[in-house]
Amino acid sequence: MAIGKGEAATTLASASTAPLDEADLVRAAQRGDQSAFESLVRVYDQGVLKLAGNLLRNEQDAFDIYQETFLRVYRNLHSFRFDCSFRTWLYRIVTNLCLDYLRRKKVRKEEPATRTTAEGEMDRLSVVPAENPAGDPQRSLLSDQLRRRVESVLEQLTPRERLVFEMRHFQGMRLRAIGEAVGTSEEAAKNCLFRATQKMRVALGDFL
């Protein structure tokens, strides 16, 4: 049987942990309860990895950001004072790490968008294939072109615009929560999102 995405990973966690209030989990983890910490990780780690992958467009970097984020959470959880939700606190950590990375990347030589493998030239980030890529080759080609274009437009956004866009569009976070996580106002997050979508509308005009 082909197991579903994340199924094997979550089987045991779901079987072994009774539903607990998140604040209780955080408190238990603060007292050193490893399984509570693990449960917290499992609630959020897919989202963290996805955000890092979407922003950095490189699996190795997403892997590194994931590790650094949760190690910081582990080391600093005792200082979390419930002044905001755990999720906001966690996203502050991951967004700061991603922003630092994106800013550093801006001043570094840009990495090529593709890499050479045994199978030929491939994207640095393997994107989940379409439902039925072989079904309609023309459509598949178009969606491939579109994806590349979207990725190249995303590269042109400022780190902050990109972050806000990713969090709103792909993570489904509300602008208020994004503002809290990024350390800015809801209004500023709104403006960021507006600028990002406007830039993308201009760049993708011929596809629309």
Add this chain to the structure above:
Amino acid sequence: MNCDTARRHFPLYLYGELELEQEETLEQHVEGCPPCRRELERERSLHQFLDSGDWEPARELLQSCRRELGARIAAAPPPKYSLADRLRDVFRPLLPSRALLRPAGVLALLAAGFFAGRVWDQVRIADPSTLRVRDLAASPSGGVQLVLEEVRERTLTGNLDDDRIRQMLLAAAADPADPGLRARTVELLKDLGGEAEVRLALLRALERDSNPGVRLKALEALKPFASDPETRKVLTGVLLVDDNPGVRMQAIDLLVQDMQIELIGVLQEMLPRENNPYIRQKSLQALREVNASAGVF
């Protein structure tokens, strides 16, 4: 609302971020303005196009992130919950406001620091590494009372059916500090795999333990349960993502013992990226036996 304002609001409208009143005004405008209606449709298409830039992490990547994190945390020193943190927790509910909290907290911390220093001088005679503050309370006289937890070695003897022994073993099977202890514990637990909590601990070790030796011991212990659906699910995950070929070899052995139709897709998915000749040969043989193609590669 004019066209310009309406169009500026389109992105927020599509993200559901407009106030209800703004949303209604916008909808009214769009209804009566064909150019804005077309523009809104274009904006909607843009949203759909942008979805194609989404990236979902592969299960293997997530698994390897979790495994690496587990190993790093096991190697990291335990995070400290300091005396100051505890004091802050104790005093916070006693005080009416944050404004009052600050000076009172400072005084309390000073007092506690003074007394804790004196207490610590005394307990330092014992081995401080075996002590931790479990609880504390401020006394009316301004001092502080600490409840110390002292770690002492003690021997517990009993049979495996003794519940206390069992619980200690289950905890030892997940002790991040000592892989050798985990391996010996898993080996000891193997005769109890028929019991749900032990089986769960074995599956947990197989799926998550960072040490391949422990994972192999867990596999060994799970052999009698190779037909159990939960065990097969974990074995399948191991076959697909475990980075140790020895573990994957054991997993394929157990899975093909009882060839089930669901396994065909898993083997077909795995074969193109599996380099281990033994696993490849076992998989191909299993597929041949059920007249399935190795197909996808």
